Amino acid sequence: MSNIQAVIITIGDELLIGQTIDTNSAWIAQRLNEQGIEVARRVAVGDTKAAIIDALDEEWKKASIIILTGGLGPTSDDITKPLLCEYFGGKLTVDEKVLAHLKEMFIRRNRPVLERNLKQAEVPDNCTVLFNEMGTAPGMWFEKNDKVIISLPGVPFEMKHIMEHVALPKLKDRFKSDAIIHRNIFTAGEGESFIAEKIQDIELSLPPYIKLAYLPDSGFVKLRLTGKGTDIPTLTAELELKQQELATRLANIVISMEDYPMERILGDSLKEKGKTLGLAESCTGGYLGHFMTQVPGASAYFMGSIVSYDNAIKQNVLGVKATTLAQYGAVSEETVIEMVQGALKLLNVDYALSVSGVLGPQGGTDRVKVGTVWMAVASKTEIRTKEFRFFYDRERNKEMAAKNGMLFLWRFINGKLS
């Protein structure tokens, strides 16, 4: 067995003018990786025939599998299908199954079927149709010179559905490859340089088929070990040994050994202890509640959040005293303490977290600079507070506040606050 390589080509002017962020490629790469298929490169090109053909000609040489997304819609800027048909020397013909499905979709939605929609049922006669249950544009599978070219719609949920149900199983049958296995360590509180220094000898001891990567994000650093090989049990054992070695060395900053987001790590802690959580948010505007409810099953521990963006809500709903707001301001230790007490009581929860800050660009004062965020965590018997300073733009400051709030609470719950 050897390494099977794939290239992802995404098609669409919206990717080149920055109107759309490409989330498809990351998702496809994850799924291929799980199947032991490496992604060698990703390329994004515009909606022009020359650019697409140029990319096909070049990437063709670099991989056994080419996955294209985009350009399959019903409008004039969608040119992928006729182009591929011509590229592989085929002819467009109507696929009866696709046609029937398409008509049914329009009937269900009470919409007339237009001529341009009917054209979506035409497929090149030299491809295998990858049926699209979720939409009107079918996926296509071409084979030539032992290589596979897969064309998928760019709409994320349609693409994902075809990949999961049709394309990935078909790729698994078609290619056998080395396994690629990842193990992660999720840390918080130290920078990547510090970590690199601390684990230098372990990093140097890694065999050539195990690679270590540092992924810093919002004050967290994820360490990722990637192993490649054919003997999966042995490789897995070896990776887990190294993972354990790293975790022991970094014990005081390790948050999790899984590649889970902070909301999942915090949620698992709460679930394990059978405790409930409530929030009192100001500057995060509901973002913390959003994170907590991204995890399926969050209703087991997450009760709710009082987003008291305006001071009147802090007073009238959470019961923060007018004198506290007047004397110390909304962004102060005193206010977040009263907010967290209000949330604990009003939401009747075991733990609460409150957040109040100035994220920018406006709203800073001499006393409270932009980027200042006060937080309080509380159980029924204890309150702890912390002042944070974030130095970035509004969006990033908000994300930092949300993620660091979850970390603060996780440490509180697990007795890890210094």
Added chain:
Amino acid sequence: MSNIQAVIITIGDELLIGQTIDTNSAWIAQRLNEQGIEVARRVAVGDTKAAIIDALDEEWKKASIIILTGGLGPTSDDITKPLLCEYFGGKLTVDEKVLAHLKEMFIRRNRPVLERNLKQAEVPDNCTVLFNEMGTAPGMWFEKNDKVIISLPGVPFEMKHIMEHVALPKLKDRFKSDAIIHRNIFTAGEGESFIAEKIQDIELSLPPYIKLAYLPDSGFVKLRLTGKGTDIPTLTAELELKQQELATRLANIVISMEDYPMERILGDSLKEKGKTLGLAESCTGGYLGHFMTQVPGASAYFMGSIVSYDNAIKQNVLGVKATTLAQYGAVSEETVIEMVQGALKLLNVDYALSVSGVLGPQGGTDRVKVGTVWMAVASKTEIRTKEFRFFYDRERNKEMAAKNGMLFLWRFINGKLS
């Protein structure tokens, strides 16, 4: 003048295994576009010397400007700097300004400066340093054969800061190019096929230097007109004429003529009318509040949100009756009406929106299927309700609910509910 083309090369294994979503490229593309520089392609490669050199060799032929991001950190998987130094035949030497800044950053954070950090102050002697105020890795600007190669750190806020303050102004001086101008029309309620059919004649009447693109997303379709030329006033006038023509034809589905997100469009409506907004969220978990507070200055109209994820919060905080929950369930017209009334009163606002649904994967019943979301909007004199059905996964259903909630409210406020 002619079109200046750029290629973006992003470096990092995390992009190829799907651990990171590339948001840098979209941001860079937008900024370059504003300056009339077209992005011809985007390529993502891994942290290996061969892959980076291969990409440089190839992309070199395709554009006048190459922008690289990533691989400039202090750890062993960061190989871009020595590689570029060698590629352009230079020698690494310490830059005193970078060194001083670096030491100061560590002092400010109370951290020791490690040997590997000091190495970040070394730069190739054949490049111009693009000073990085926000971090320790300097950007680099190389010139060769009339082409420019810019290397930037992969950390988004560091990259953005260098681009905005150093690289973009320098590119503006260096290259003169045709202007690229965009005009948008933001619609809701009809699919792209329907729209394409309806505006076919206008699309056919566009001159070759004006392109129309369809960008469907979450039940919305954005139409983007892109014009290229040298005579900016004439081109702008022509684009705006076509934009107006399209808007007139699509009058009943147009939401905005700006490329603003729904939260900004709704926020602008509220600000204009001098009205306040409060939310009662259940399944969206705070996501709606998050959207509303993404807009700087939202505190002028957004008061807060009661995230009543658990039924106890719906009862105890919003005042939903126990009998209503028992008889009709949390996901029902009756419940969202009581939720919106509770929010209106408790938050003392002019308008309120309530949302309760089942986003999946679990939690569906025979009566209330996964994807069902009830919403109510209210002013002090009127309440309107609507049942939505979303067919996707938890994350996408949540996004659809949030965006369609904002649209529902916008229509209500502007007297556009049918």
